[in-house]
Amino acid sequence: MEAASGATRYSGFSGVAGYIVIGITGLTAWWLLSRAYPLIVPSPLESISYLAENAGLAARDMANTLVNTVLGFTAALILAVALGGAAAFSGRAKPVVDSLNVVVQSVSALVWAIAFLLVFGFTSRLSSVGVAAATAFPIILSAVLKGFEVARSEYGELIAMFRIRPRWAFTHILIPAVVPFLVASSRSALGAALRISVVAEAFGGFGGVGYRLFQFYELHVYEGFLAWSLLLVVLMVALDRLVLARLEGWSRRWMEG
Amino acid sequence: MDGRVALLVENLRVRLGSKEVLGGVSFEVERGETIVVLGPNGVGKSTLLKAIHGIVPYEGRVKAAGNTSMIPQSDMLLPWLTIERNIALPLIASGLPEKEAVEKARIVAKRLGLTEYLDYYPKQVSGGTRRKTSIARALAVNASILLLDEPFTGLDINAVMELQRILWEIKKSGATLVLVSHQIAEAAEIAEKALILKGRPARVAWLADLKGLRYEERISILRDAVWKTLSGR
Numbered sequence: 001m002e003a004a005s006g007a008t009r010y011s012g013f014s015g016v017a018g019y020i021v022i023g024i025t026g027l028t029a030w031w032l033l034s035r036a037y038p039l040i041v042p043s044p045l046e047s048i049s050y051l052a053e054n055a056g057l058a059a060r061d062m063a064n065t066l067v068n069t070v071l072g073f074t075a076a077l078i079l080a081v082a083l084g085g086a087a088a089f090s091g092r093a094k095p096v097v098d099s100l101n102v103v104v105q106s107v108s109a110l111v112w113a114i115a116f117l118l119v120f121g122f123t124s125r126l127s128s129v130g131v132a133a134a135t136a137f138p139i140i141l142s143a144v145l146k147g148f149e150v151a152r153s154e155y156g157e158l159i160a161m162f163r164i165r166p167r168w169a170f171t172h173i174l175i176p177a178v179v180p181f182l183v184a185s186s187r188s189a190l191g192a193a194l195r196i197s198v199v200a201e202a203f204g205g206f207g208g209v210g211y212r213l214f215q216f217y218e219l220h221v222y223e224g225f226l227a228w229s230l231l232l233v234v235l236m237v238a239l240d241r242l243v244l245a246r247l248e249g250w251s252r253r254w255m256e257g
Numbered sequence: 258m259d260g261r262v263a264l265l266v267e268n269l270r271v272r273l274g275s276k277e278v279l280g281g282v283s284f285e286v287e288r289g290e291t292i293v294v295l296g297p298n299g300v301g302k303s304t305l306l307k308a309i310h311g312i313v314p315y316e317g318r319v320k321a322a323g324n325t326s327m328i329p330q331s332d333m334l335l336p337w338l339t340i341e342r343n344i345a346l347p348l349i350a351s352g353l354p355e356k357e358a359v360e361k362a363r364i365v366a367k368r369l370g371l372t373e374y375l376d377y378y379p380k381q382v383s384g385g386t387r388r389k390t391s392i393a394r395a396l397a398v399n400a401s402i403l404l405l406d407e408p409f410t411g412l413d414i415n416a417v418m419e420l421q422r423i424l425w426e427i428k429k430s431g432a433t434l435v436l437v438s439h440q441i442a443e444a445a446e447i448a449e450k451a452l453i454l455k456g457r458p459a460r461v462a463w464l465a466d467l468k469g470l471r472y473e474e475r476i477s478i479l480r481d482a483v484w485k486t487l488s489g490r
Contacts, residue, residue: 154333155333155335157312157329157333158329158333160312161310161312161327161329161333162346162347162350162351162398163351164347164350165350168350169350172350173335176335176337177335177337179337
């Protein structure tokens with residue numbers, strides 16, 4: 001059985017070719033802009049050289065952002081699965097969790113960012129972690145609730161038919177049935193958390209890619225600004241293609257005929 | 258209950274929400290017999306099986322001499338488990354040690370000709386093999402009464418013939434079968450009794466003993482009964 005590499009499947013060459021085309025187009029546009037506005041837009045070569053000269057700082061910033069995002073994402077994942085499970089098993093918990101889902105979907109990421117900065121302070125890592133968690137949570141919670149709903153409608157009768165104990169059914173039937181929903185939502189949730197947590201970092205003073213981007217902007221170090229932006233994009237694409245897409249393919253491997 | 262009787266259903270009433278689905282159904286099946294339940298779509302045939310199995314609340318009396326096991330209309334196999342693990346699922350879920358459960362599953366799989374598919378996932382095998390897996394899973398729990406919900410539906414002719422052979426084997430082992438089906442010819446092949454459900458709420462509109470009759474006679478009686486009962490002639 002062959003594992004899918006993501007929701008959309010390409011052959012190895014065409015998959016890489018897409019990124020090559022986008023990379024070449026982006027670099028060309030960047031180079032043209034740098035020629036048109038040489039005082040504001042440094043060339044790709046200048047930015048990449050700046051990145052190479054400051055590789056240590058870039059690695060530290062990237063590590064900070066990644067740690068913040070992964071911590072926030074993990075907290076959101078645990079909370080969403082716990083609440084989704086509670087909603088699946090308790091008639092009383094379900095309306096509360098459903099309502100919570102609607103409420104958290106409607107809160108802006110900027111509101112979370114400012115609220116966490118006020119609560120945890122401008123120099124605390126927790127502000128960025130909190131924003132990452134708050135961004136990822138609604139995405140995962142929606143998917144988990146949908147997953148449990150589908151799992152119960154597909155396997156509820158089977159569970160009753162063989163009189164399977166609720167706890168066993170939860171761990172051996174419902175949770176595995178929810179995994180594809182969880183992994184698919186994790187892909188977008190982690191991406192969103194990574195994009196938004198840099199906003200909280202920009203407002204705060206703890207460090208990370210967002211903090212550095214804002215610092216470069218204020219100090220007019222545009223080659224640094226573009227280099228760190230490029231690095232963030234590369235990191236997100238690498239994370240998606242090398243980890244999350246493969247994980248999603250793994251979680252759906254039994255669906256392949 | 259008479260020692261010959263495997264399943265006694267008396268004045269069975271089932272209400273789902275505000276709707277009464279079964280309105281006093283009565284029949285009995287002797288040990289080793291097969292009864293086929295016929296009726297239009299949505300009349301409550303599957304609900305009857307679920308009530309006998311005890312997974313929907315009912316009024317009236319259902320008495321079974323032994324455990325019941327149900328084979329659902331959709332196979333309800335877990336796609337992330339292999340055929341072997343799907344067969345062993347109810348045994349493992351009931352607390353039987355995994356090794357023992359798998360061993361039992363392999364014995365049932367061999368009986369149904371599934372040995373070569375044990376390591377496959379459900380999506381990798383044909384509809385007929387999935388149906389056989391669902392039957393094997395029901396057989397693995399050692400029930401003496403099997404409740405089959407439209408087992409021939411969606412199968413090609415080869416799979417139907419294979420399934421009939423399996424049902425004959427199960428019958429020969431002494432099991433009692435309650436078979437919901439739309440396929441009169443396939444049902445007539447193995448049934449000693451037949452009933453037709455009709456109305457809202459559904460009641461037994463026709464019940465007949467087919468024992469001792471030749472296949473052609475059984476099929477003719479069933480066709481005639483279905484035609485007269487369901488067309489209201």
